[in-house]
Amino acid sequence: MEIPKRYVSFATWPSEQLPAVDDLVRAGFFYTGKNTIVTCFYCNGSLQNWGSNDNPMIEHARWFPHCAYAKQLCGDDLYRKIQESKRLAQAQSIRKRKPYDVRDVLEQYSHGHINMMMRIKELQRKIEHTIGKQAPVAIEDRTKLTVLARMQRVEGTMNIMGETMENILKLLKIVDEKLDRVLPNDNRSTKSILTRMNTKFSSTQEGIL
Structure with missing residues (x-):
C-alpha cells in the first residue's frame, strides 16, 4: 500500500494519547478502522494497545523482527x-517468574513424597513386628498378604516418582544453565535453589531408606 493510501486510512484514527499518524505511516502501518489496530503493508503484522510514548518503528521491529x-x-x-x-x-x-513457580511445585512434591515414604516404612516395621517378617512367597500366594502386597506396590510407585523427580531436577538444571549463559550475573540463580532442593531431597530419602 502506498504512503498516500496509508494516510487516508487514518482518517478516523483516535489521536488522543496515541502515536502520531506521521510516525505510524512512516513505520509502514495503515489503520484497520478497528480500535487501535494497525497493520504493516509489507509483513501484514498487526499491533494495537498503543501508548502515547510508543515508537511505532521500534515496536514494529521488536514484534515483527523478520519484516524486511x-x-x-x-x-x-x-x-x-x-x-x-x-x-x-x-x-x-x-528468570523472575519461572524459578519460583517451579520451586513451589518441587517443594510440595518432594515433601509429599518423603512423608509418604516415611509412613510406608513405619507401617512395614509395625506389621513385621506384629506378624513377623514374611519369607518370599509365590505369586499365586501373594493374595494372602494383601496389606503387605499393597504396601509394596505403593512403595514401588513412590520409588518411581522419586526417579521422576530426579529427572525433572536434571532437566531444570539444563534450563538454568542456558539461562545463566543469557544472564550470568543474576544473583537470584535458579541453580542454587535447585541444588539446595536436590541435596535436601537426596539426604532425606537416604535417611528414610
Whole structure:
C-alpha cells in the first residue's frame, strides 16, 4: 500500500494519547478502522494497545523482527539493539517468574513424597513386628498378604516418582544453565535453589531408606 493510501486510512484514527499518524505511516502501518489496530503493508503484522510514548518503528521491529521493511527502516545498528533488548527482557521475565513457580511445585512434591515414604516404612516395621517378617512367597500366594502386597506396590510407585523427580531436577538444571549463559550475573540463580532442593531431597530419602 502506498504512503498516500496509508494516510487516508487514518482518517478516523483516535489521536488522543496515541502515536502520531506521521510516525505510524512512516513505520509502514495503515489503520484497520478497528480500535487501535494497525497493520504493516509489507509483513501484514498487526499491533494495537498503543501508548502515547510508543515508537511505532521500534515496536514494529521488536514484534515483527523478520519484516524486511522494518529492518531496513531501522538500520542494522538500531535493529540489532532492539532485538538484543527484547531478548534480555524476555530472559529476565522468565528468570523472575519461572524459578519460583517451579520451586513451589518441587517443594510440595518432594515433601509429599518423603512423608509418604516415611509412613510406608513405619507401617512395614509395625506389621513385621506384629506378624513377623514374611519369607518370599509365590505369586499365586501373594493374595494372602494383601496389606503387605499393597504396601509394596505403593512403595514401588513412590520409588518411581522419586526417579521422576530426579529427572525433572536434571532437566531444570539444563534450563538454568542456558539461562545463566543469557544472564550470568543474576544473583537470584535458579541453580542454587535447585541444588539446595536436590541435596535436601537426596539426604532425606537416604535417611528414610
